[in-house]
Amino acid sequence: MAFFDAAAMMKGLRGTYASGRTRSYEWRVSQLKALLKLASFHEKEIVDALRSDLSKPELESFLQEIALLKESCGLALKELHRWMAPEKVKTMMTTFPSSAEIVPEPLGVVLVISAWNYPFLLSLDPVIGAIAAGNAVVLKPSEIAPATSSVLAKLLGQYMDCSAVKVVEGAIPETTALLEQKWDKIFYTGNGKVGRIVSAAAAKHLTPLVLELGGKSPVIVDSNVDLKVAARRIIAGKWGCNNGQACVSPDYAITTKEFAPDLIDTLRSELEKFYGKDPLKSNDLSRIVNSNHFNRLSKLLDDDKISGKIIHGGQKDIANLKIAPTILLDVPGDSLIMEEEIFGPLLPILTVNNVEDSFNIIKSKDKPLAAYLFTNNKKLKENFISNISAGGLVVNDTTMHLAVPTLPFGGVGESGMGAYHGKFSFDAFSHKKAVLLRSFAGDLSSRYPPYTPKKLNLLKALVNGSLLGILRALLGWHD
């Protein structure tokens, strides 16, 4: 039984929305500017909260959370006028004379449920979309990142229009209470198991969803590549992203048997450059978020099936919840580590005879959120792009597609549904209303009963677009 009244809160928000307050350009701009201020003037508080929740290095906090968020805000402010404008569309013979447009309108009152790994960014980035589109919004930050949740509640309470933008802190009881309400959209970031629960709740109210989930994002490494750059980019995408606890981190790697030793050597040497000889002591690595996840990852390493396969790292510091960057080689397909999303600093490398064989491995699994390929082989690249299905693909890098606002960011199949970032965020929280303006002139009798063969002929001629046919049909009868 939740000790907050979700229904009463909903009623208040619906009242605010019905008043029309959130729809004006001015209101949306004021809220977006408030978010920008919040991110700019409270950098230290945010960085501290992220350090408390995740031991996240300051640069990662800045680079991957605050800066991305500010960038997103800035883009929305710059483009909002354009995004809000109706889009005129062509009309065709069949509705002549008429004019048509598509008008974006807010959905109403929306719910954003955030995740714990990028707790600042993944809370506020969807909120930017919701506000830009003119909705009232409730944000439920993850309780697994409590310091950030608390900072968000405090700062949004201070800076935002609280009659329309609310933060609800809490865990399962609060989330359950929220999910019982009828929302006009739910935006959820997290895992597939909870994604299903959110979907089932949404189905009761026919609430549309965006589900940003995860999966095992593979990275294929071909042999003819600049190995140093490739290794650095893999490391940056894996351990440089919250120590592997990111939905788009490379989960596992695939390379040829021949090339594997080179890849492993380069990864090792670059890892040492990045994190030193004793990575457990490095300040540039996030810790594991909590003991639950620490135990989960330990279990993956303790799995009998992978004994002897750890070829680098494996050290743990249970007191500080730290696990060193760990590489495994040729773990069996039915090992625990290959069955679920790792979401941690463990990188299994699978080897194949030919690099093309890697495609079958990937296709045998659920569609991931991202897939990566390092290669200079044009044909392999084209094959990868056409045939590997994932939320997004990157060639010769990892995770960077997140930062390109003109690319939609979202999953497919088990990795999610819907997309956001840039204008896609605005669209995700809008209804695109079709508007057709007709005139009373030019009323076509053959639309109406009584139906006659002549009317049928005219309709057919119209559909076929045959001008001669139309003329003949028209002359063949008069109103």
Add this chain to the structure above:
Amino acid sequence: MEESPGLARNLAELRQTFRSGKTRGLEWRKAQLRAILKLLDENEDSIFDALQQDLGKHPVEAYRDEVGVLKKSATYALASVEKWMAPKKGQIPLLFFPARAEVLPEPLGLVLILASWNFPISLALDPVIGAISAGNTVVLKPSELSPASSSFLANTVPRYLDSAALKVIEGGHDAAEQLLQQKWDKIFFTGSSRVGRIIMAAAANHLTPVTLELGGKCPTILDSLSISDLEVAIKRIVGGKWGLCSGQACIGIDYVLVEEKFASILVELLKKCIKAFFGDSMPNLKNLCRIVSKSHFDRVSNLLGDPRVAASIVHGGSWDEQNLMIEPTILLDPPLDADIMSEEIFGPLLPIITLNKIEESIEFINLRPKPLAIHAFTKNERFKKKLLSETSSGSITFNDAIVQFVADSLPFGGVGESGIGRYHGKYSFDTFSHEKAVLQRSFYLDLEPRYPPWNDFKLDFIKLAYKFDYLGLLLLLSGLRRIFKRSN
């Protein structure tokens, strides 16, 4: 529920076909679209027969709303599919140079299309056109309430389309249940909100995305108009109510909102028009569909069972149970709490609700679930703007009804209770596609500051990079920035 082995076999075959890559090629897709056009051309009479059997639908209505719609849709897809399949380039900030970003549409895989009974041919094949254009394999389940059409589709589609990629599965509730237990890459459903919830709940188990084309009570607003405009409006209202499967249409006009003082002239004009279009009394009714089934007949006629509702009838009200015909019926101000005003009517009963001022229609509509379509007959520009910005619906059409259905450049779909997702034209292709983001980078110009170990220089660099402050970056890199630096 025991799964039929036939179903498992069919699904395995379809998945295998998809894996083989056959449905991805442009030529295959175009061949299927041409096959649909051929099917329509060569079987027009059979289609008319099936629709006559299922709904008593007149061939002109059948052509206008089903055959014609499909021909237009398939022709448009055929001409556009290559364009639709092409990747769309995205702009990238200079910082990422050299790089290339694009969005590449790809098929979802194996999709399920559940069609409705009121436009049983077009609501089956129009989504199929979208699914095929997008390169998917398809299972189509027509509605069992329109058995002649379902049978026609089951027998004819395999003769024209690639049956390794598209299968028609007939059946009722049980068949649907079995299908819903499977894992689909997308489910496209046309029908009621009640069943929409069941579909969405089933889809949730597999995280299957859905498009739900539902319905609702589509209001029509009638403002004061000149006599000549009013005559046109009346025709469009009568056509949009009874001329469309006798009111059994998702975007059909459900009820009319009008100012009190115009109510009686509205009723008179409606009566005249009904007589001209359909005939003057029950036995002489022509050009009007019948009710699809006994249970729907009972449902609709029961709406008149409420004595308060019966008392508000100003025209019609009679029916022929044997032939499942209900006369075009007009009601004036039935009670708002009666079923006829709280449920979607989906039949030939037209309530007229009177208001003091026409502007009150906005509040009236907003108190109710968002409808699939609003039709507003008005020439008042201010009122139009208000309606547009203060109400929400799948679509809004001014000064006409239904015709937005054939405007391929407009998305067709609902919002809230009236649905999720949209289709028609390119939207059909999109609804059955995944838009995959693709970023291509090169090994050149690898930026050192991206990587740990972190230091102040790298932090500076990244802060400048985020602002796309290229000048600042240059200064930083050349060591000159410290000279110009102010406080952060």
